[in-house]
Every structure is written in structure tokens, then in C-alpha cells.
Amino acid sequence: MPGIRFQSGDMVMGRWPGSSLFYEVKVLSYDAKIQLYTVIYKDGTELELREADMKKPTGFKPSRRSRSRSPSRRRSRSRSPARTTRRSSSRTTSGTFATETPAARKEPKMKEVLEIRLSPVPDHVSNHVYLQKPAEAEQENKVLESRYNLRRRKDDGDAKPAEQTEDKEKEAEQKPAAATASITTDLEFGGRLGVSCMMLFLPVAVLGLMVVCSQEDASLMSPPPLPALDSLLDPHVFGMVVLWFLFQALLYVLPVGKVVEGIPLKNGEWLKYRMNTLHAFVLTVAALGAAVHQGVDLRYIHSHFLQLAVSSLLFSVLLSVYLYVRSRWAPQDQLAPGGNSGSVIYDFFMGNELNPRIKGIDLKYFCELRPGLIGWLVINAAMALAEMKLHSLDYPSPAMILVNCFHLFYVLDAYWHEEAVLGYMDVTHAGFGFMLVFGDLMWVPFTFSLQSYYLVHHPNHLSLPWIVGIVTLNVIGFCIFRKANSQKNAFRRNPSDPTLSHLKTIPTATGKSLLVSGLWGLVRHPNYLGDLIMALAWSLPCGFTHILPYFYVIYLTTLLVHREARDEAQCRRKYGSAWDDYCREVRYRIIPRVY
Numbered sequence: 001m002p003g004i005r006f007q008s009g010d011m012v013m014g015r016w017p018g019s020s021l022f023y024e025v026k027v028l029s030y031d032a033k034i035q036l037y038t039v040i041y042k043d044g045t046e047l048e049l050r051e052a053d054m055k056k057p058t059g060f061k062p063s064r065r066s067r068s069r070s071p072s073r074r075r076s077r078s079r080s081p082a083r084t085t086r087r088s089s090s091r092t093t094s095g096t097f098a099t100e101t102p103a104a105r106k107e108p109k110m111k112e113v114l115e116i117r118l119s120p121v122p123d124h125v126s127n128h129v130y131l132q133k134p135a136e137a138e139q140e141n142k143v144l145e146s147r148y149n150l151r152r153r154k155d156d157g158d159a160k161p162a163e164q165t166e167d168k169e170k171e172a173e174q175k176p177a178a179a180t181a182s183i184t185t186d187l188e189f190g191g192r193l194g195v196s197c198m199m200l201f202l203p204v205a206v207l208g209l210m211v212v213c214s215q216e217d218a219s220l221m222s223p224p225p226l227p228a229l230d231s232l233l234d235p236h237v238f239g240m241v242v243l244w245f246l247f248q249a250l251l252y253v254l255p256v257g258k259v260v261e262g263i264p265l266k267n268g269e270w271l272k273y274r275m276n277t278l279h280a281f282v283l284t285v286a287a288l289g290a291a292v293h294q295g296v297d298l299r300y301i302h303s304h305f306l307q308l309a310v311s312s313l314l315f316s317v318l319l320s321v322y323l324y325v326r327s328r329w330a331p332q333d334q335l336a337p338g339g340n341s342g343s344v345i346y347d348f349f350m351g352n353e354l355n356p357r358i359k360g361i362d363l364k365y366f367c368e369l370r371p372g373l374i375g376w377l378v379i380n381a382a383m384a385l386a387e388m389k390l391h392s393l394d395y396p397s398p399a400m401i402l403v404n405c406f407h408l409f410y411v412l413d414a415y416w417h418e419e420a421v422l423g424y425m426d427v428t429h430a431g432f433g434f435m436l437v438f439g440d441l442m443w444v445p446f447t448f449s450l451q452s453y454y455l456v457h458h459p460n461h462l463s464l465p466w467i468v469g470i471v472t473l474n475v476i477g478f479c480i481f482r483k484a485n486s487q488k489n490a491f492r493r494n495p496s497d498p499t500l501s502h503l504k505t506i507p508t509a510t511g512k513s514l515l516v517s518g519l520w521g522l523v524r525h526p527n528y529l530g531d532l533i534m535a536l537a538w539s540l541p542c543g544f545t546h547i548l549p550y551f552y553v554i555y556l557t558t559l560l561v562h563r564e565a566r567d568e569a570q571c572r573r574k575y576g577s578a579w580d581d582y583c584r585e586v587r588y589r590i591i592p593r594v595y
């Protein structure tokens with residue numbers, strides 16, 4: 001890097017953005033275009049710094065204090081991920097927001113080393129003090145050094161909390177994202193071409209599946225033609241879809257349920273979320289009950305199923321356009337890690353903004369849990385009524401009851417553990433664009449309910465042993481799913497939780513540990529395994545005549561295999577060689593001895 005002050009490989013002192021503290025950092029590269037250095041801190045955090053925020057270590061002198069508090073334990077204005085230590089008592093949710101690093105509690109030796117390595121130098125003394133590592137820590141440092149993740153943490157939201165210093169940040173906050181954001185070059189889903197195909201194919205696939213499902217032979221080989229679009233786009237139905245969305249939004253803002261803090265933003269703030277999905281569900285059921293009592297026929301949903309799906313698609317497109325446009329003006333520190341590729345089509349699909357909000361309604365979180373999931377259950381109920389009417393039954397068939405109960409139980413479980421959802425990948429990392437909007441508002445309600453729709457037209461008799469077998473399978477799947485998710489959430493919340501003390505862990509250089517025994521020692525994604533077992537149990541009540549009811553299993557397998565690969569790449573970046581150790585210890589990803 002000729003003509004610049006620092007060279008790659010140099011060890012210098014770098015200011016922690018937003019604070020007056022300096023840490024030892026290694027220079028990785030310099031981008032002449034934006035005039036920023038990429039540096040790596042000793043805790044593995046990579047940031048971009050201006051030259052003005054970097055100093056040669058020669059100006060620093062050894063400290064009299066051999067040990068100082070790490071940034072994670074200081075009450076500085078640091079914007080480091082470590083700032084999660086704040087307000088530990090109010091936080092009760094999952095891993096991403098751990099109140100204290102696991103290493104800090106469980107692995108005192110490692111904590112000591114990390115603290116020493118992270119020792120900051122306050123600005124006002126920065127010309128006089130340089131904190132030195134004690135000799136005995138040096139050896140251990142070498143071991144930990146190998147754990148350092150020296151790759152660029154492009155999509156780690158926490159890793160680039162503040163790209164420049166305060167003044168620069170303020171500037172960035174005022175500038176529209178498009179003008180300031182760095183460009184994402186790692187494109188997922190096959191880039192522009194891939195996402196374009198997905199945008200065309202996925203909606204047609206949903207409608208195609210629905211049409212085939214309503215046919216008597218339900219054959220994928222000879223699908224009937226899609227009805228004309230104008231017969232599918234009914235303004236009344238569209239109005240109902242909009243009303244449904246608004247009704248759910250109204251329930252979202254009701255001042256019931258506790259408020260918790262969600263993901264930490266890049267600017268160091270915490271978003272607040274009201275936990276009232278269960279209330280919303282109960283109120284929706286009450287409202288629908290009242291409507292039915294007033295003579296509303298829920299079977300309308302069955303008879304206008306395609307129209308409802310098309311209206312949801314239209315609504316999803318409109319919402320995505322709105323999200324894309326507003327993301328162009330969003331402050332840079334509110335963008336998702338993978339957003340802003342510079343391609344309109346790609347950014348429209350992936351979404352640029354991480355947590356778009358309108359008057360306190362977090363659109364992504366709202367859409368992920370409410371209109372689609374509750375809509376799915378309402379559709380299921382409507383299908384049960386339609387089945388009873390069509391086959392002149394007093395009660396829904398056992399197959400229909402099973403499907404309804406399994407789905408209801410799954411959604412209620414998500415609501416019961418609502419806080420945990422705040423830590424899931426989609427909420428913490430993904431932008432909110434067409435993929436998730438369409439996924440939440442069209443894909444979830446209209447493909448997840450295909451089994452009940454299928455049963456209306458294709459009754460399937462279930463014998464008692466089959467019922468028992470299917471229920472058992474669902475219970476097994478649920479136990480694995482729930483235990484795995486709860487164990488991980490509890491561990492991230494409190495790594496020294498006595499109920500988890502029997503579990504083996506691997507420390508990582510970030511201070512967080514990884515579970516390597518129990519369910520998390522069986523496969524690397526036991527929660528996915530449980531989800532897939534449940535998916536199979538949901539399809540079995542429909543029998544073996546057609547593959548259509550198994551669509552959900554196929555979708556979930558594809559999605560989770562892809563998701564697992566994304567998560568794996570992210571964890572490898574985050575945890576470096578500790579993740580490789582984990583993979584060596586736990587060899588299979590989702591299915592023991594198979595995959």
C-alpha cells in the first residue's frame with residue numbers, strides 16, 4: 001500500500017468507533033476509494049477506520065495496570081457488540097443478546113486472556129499509556145491467535161457497528177443509504193438472474209399447486225391451466241386482504257403484553273418489541289367467532305382461495321415496492337448486512353432495510369408472526385368447515401383434525417416462545433424485501449395450508465394405529481425441535497445456567513461458547529431435524545396417493561438445507577477455527593449419520 005501511513009500487517013492502535021478508547025488492531029487492507037482501512041481487533045471484530053482514528057503504537061507506553069476491563073465490561077459509549085452486557089436483567093431472550101460473554105463466566109482463564117488482549121487505552125492518556133500483555137498470557141494468546149477469524153465479516157451485522165467515527169456517523173445517518181452504504185458483492189440465490197427467476201417462479205408455483213390441489217386427480221403431470229388473471233383479481237377480496245393486514249396491525253399496537261428489547265442496532269440502540277402475539281391470536285379467534293355468529297360464512301375462504309392468494313401476492317408486491325423505496329432513504333446504520341448490492345432487482349428481492357418500522361410497528365417482525373401465520377390457521381379452519389359441508393359430515397375427518405391440531409400447536413408454540421424469535425436469523429440479519437414479504441404473506445398461508453385444502457377434495461381414512469403412529473411422530477419431532485431451541489436460547493441467555501451445566505461446550509475467541517453435547521452434540525442443527533420430523537407427520541394424514549401434501553416437507557428440506565449452509569458460513573466467519581473444531585466433533589449437520 002504505497003503512499004499511505006499504515007501497511008497491511010501493521011499492528012497499530014485503533015479507536016473503537018463512537019468512543020475515545022484505543023485498542024491494538026492489525027491492519028488488513030486499505031480501500032483508496034473510500035479512504036478507509038479495514039482492521040481487525042483482537043476479539044476478532046473487523047471494522048473500517050479512518051486514518052485519523054489510528055495511531056502508531058510508539059506513542060503509547062506500558063500501563064501500570066496489568067489488567068483492565070474489556071470493552072464488553074466497560075460502561076463506555078462503545079458501539080461494540082460487547083455492549084450487549086448492558087441491562088442484563090431486562091433481557092430474557094435468546095443468544096444474540098447474551099448478557100455476559102460465556103467465556104466471562106465459564107472460562108475464567110480465557111476471559112483473563114481476552115481482557116488483557118482487549119485492554120483499551122483512553123484517548124486522554126493515549127499518548128502516555130500502552131497496555132502490555134503479561135508474559136504468562138503470551139503463550140495462551142498464541143493458542144487463541146489461531147482462533148482468530150481473519151476473514152472479512154461482511155455479513156456480520158454486529159461486526160461493523162460503526163463504520164466511521166462519530167462525525168462521520170452523523171453524516172451517514174443523514175445521508176440516504178444509497179449514497180453511503182458499502183456495496184454487497186457476495187450475492188445469494190444465484191444473484192440477479194437467480195432472484196429474478198425466483199420472483200417469477202415462486203408465485204406461479206403457489207397458484208399452480210393450489211389449482212392442482214383442487215383437482216380430483218391432483219396430478220402434477222397434467223396440471224389444469226391457470227384461470228385468467230382478471231377472474232382472479234377481485235377488488236372485494238383484495239379489500240379483505242388489506243383489512244386483515246390492518247386488523248392484525250391494530251392488534252399489534254394494543255398496549256397489552258410486556259415490552260422487551262430486541263436486536264442491538266449498529267448505532268448501539270436497542271429496538272423494543274411488544275410481546276402480544278398470543279393476545280392477538282385470541283382476539284382474532286374471538287372476532288372471527290363473533291363474525292360467524294353474525295352469519296359470516298368462513299367457507300368463503302375455500303371458495304375464493306385462489307383470489308385470496310392473488311390478492312395477497314398483489315399486496316406483497318406493493319409492500320415490497322414501498323420497502324424498497326423507503327430503504328433508499330434509510331440511514332446506513334439501519335441497513336441489513338447483505339443488502340445494497342447496487343442491483344435494483346436483487347435489492348428489491350433481498351430487502352435493504354433490517355428493521356423497517358412505521359409508527360412503532362416493526363414490519364418484518366409483524367409480518368413474520370402475524371397476518372400469515374394466523375391467516376394459515378384461519379384457512380385451515382375454513383377448510384375443515386368446507387370438508388364437513390362437501391361430505392355432509394357432522395365433524396371434520398380425523399385426518400383434517402390432525403392436520404388442524406398439528407398446525408395450531410406449531411403456531412401457538414411459536415407465540416408462546418415469541419421472545420426467542422427476536423434472535424432468529426431472519427429478524428437479526430435479513431433485510432425485509434420481497435422474499436420475506438412474499439414468504440410471510442403468500443407462501444406461508446397458502447402453501448402451509450395445502451394439506452387441509454387437499455383433504456377437502458381428497459378424503460383419507462385413517463385407522464387408529466395410524467393416528468397413534470402419526471401423533472407419536474409429531475410429538476417426537478416437537479420434543480426435539482423445542483428442546484433444541486430452548487436449550488440454545490437458555491444457553492445464550494445464561495451460559496452458566498445450572499440446568500445446562502452437564503453439557504459440554506467449546507469456547508470461541510468471541511467469548512461465546514458452542515454447545516457440543518446433548519442434542520447439539522447429535523447434529524449441528526437438531527432444531528431443523530425436529531422441524532422436519534414434524535413436517536412429515538403433518539403430511540402423513542393425507543395418505544400416499546399424491547405427492548402434493550408432501551410439498552411442505554420438500555419445501556422445508558430445501559429451505560433448511562440452504563439455511564444451514566448460510567448459517568454454517570456465518571458461524572465459520574464468526575468463530576473461525578472453533579467452528580471447525582465443532583464440526584469435527586459433531587460431524588453431521590441435520591440427520592445423524594446421513595447428512
Ligand SMILES: NC(=O)C1=CN([C@@H]2O[C@H](COP(=O)(O)OP(=O)(O)OC[C@H]3O[C@@H](n4cnc5c(N)ncnc54)[C@H](OP(=O)(O)O)[C@@H]3O)[C@@H](O)[C@H]2O)C=CC1
Pocket residue numbers: 095096423424425426481485488491492512513514515516520524525527528531556559563567570571
Ligand atoms: N417452518 C418454517 O418454514 C421454518 C422454520 N424454521 C425454524 O426456525 C428456527 C430457527 O432457525 P434459524 O434461525 O435458522 O437457526 P438457529 O435457531 O439454529 O440459529 C443458528 C444460530 O445458533 C447459534 N448456534 C449454532 N450452533 C450452536 C451451538 N452448537 N451452540 C450454541 N449456539 C449455536 C449460532 O448463532 P450464535 O452463536 O451467534 O448465537 C447460529 O448462527 C429453527 O427451529 C427452524 O427449524 C426456520 C425456517 C423456516
Ligand SMILES: CC(C)=CCC[C@@H](C)[C@H]1CC=C2C3=C(CC[C@@]21C)[C@@]1(C)CC[C@H](O)C(C)(C)[C@@H]1CC3
Pocket residue numbers: 202368369410411413414421424426435436438439440443444
Ligand atoms: C420460498 C420463500 C419465499 C421462502 C421464504 C421463507 C419464509 C417463508 C420462512 C423463513 C423463515 C421462516 C420462519 C417461520 C415461518 C416461515 C418463514 C417466514 C416461523 C415463523 C414459523 C413458526 C416457527 O415456530 C418459527 C417461529 C420457528 C419460524 C421462524 C422462521
